[in-house]
Amino acid sequence: MSYLNYKSLTGLLLAVYLVYCAQLYFVTSDNSHIPGVSLSDTGLKGREVWAKYNCQSCHQLFKLGGYLGPELTNIFDQHGKSEGYVLAFILNGSQGMPALGVSESEAQQLAVYLKEVGMADNAARRNLRSDEKE
């Protein structure tokens, strides 16, 4: 088994790691892994704002993210959760959510992003939140 020596094994591991890194980069830098999400220019800006304030650390989209706050994929499909409601949370926080210093225009972009995420094929068909009925 001379072909499986230390050097080639290291090379193989390095190659696997590089492919993994490349895959991680592409998966986190576009939406193509989420079927049916196409973001407008404003939606794309909203996604950057989402990353800038690390909303994902407390909220989930498509079930991925932190669990301190609720899943937000279907926020706009929920009864009584209008744009005004969503903007109020983003701009002022609440008892449970800290105010993060998001500007008016950033908040608008976030709202557009969340709307477009909610229109994705696999989001529109079912409510991803387990705590509320459709």
Ligand code: HEC
């Ligand atoms: C430190 C954790 C934390 C961060 C960071 C955070 N949130 Fe929240 N958020 C919460 C919690 C907790 C709630 C529920 C609070 C409540 O109901 O009073 C919440 C509620 C919300 C709601 C209302 C959800 C509903 O169904 O009523 C929206 C919208 C929201 N957050 C958007 C955002 C956005 C956008 C960001 C990023 C700019 C963000 N949050 C960042 C913790 C966080």
